[in-house]
Amino acid sequence: MYYYFMAVALGSIMAVYLPILSQSGRIIASPILANIPFFAIALLTSIVAALAMGNTVADIARLREIPTWMFVAGVVSGLMILGTTFLLPRIGPGPFFVLFVAGQILAGSILSHYGLLGAALDVITIRRIFGLILVVTGAWFVSI
DSSP states (O other): OHHHHHHHHHHHHHHHHHHHHHHHHHHTTOHHHHHHHHHHHHHHHHHHHHHHTTOOHHHHHGGGGSOGGGGHHHHHHHHHHHHHHHHHHHHOHHHHHHHHHHHHHHHHHHHHHHTGGGOOOOOOOHHHHHHHHHHHHHHHHHHO
């Protein structure tokens, strides 16, 4: 149950984090430039957290073992942040976050249905399809 509360907390943090990024992009009139310091701080935070959790410099060197294609996650992260800084001021945080979560639920369902990218296999059933239709319909109602 603790992990579920953590997930809700992370969702709440994202609800604050992404608008901060969006506003910083507006302040300097460049969403792309505004993300640079945040990614640099995130890198430093990750290194400090890894070392604080007992990882060593030798452990950090193991990053070379990650298959090259997986670094596309960094590109996706950058594009997600840039997309957020672009969309939030245009559609507002309410519709944005509902659509954002709906997209995650739909993509997560497909990934788990096929067991892609290491996701636990969880076949889509008629009940789940009905739930997905409700999610998409709800997102549409909130966004119009």
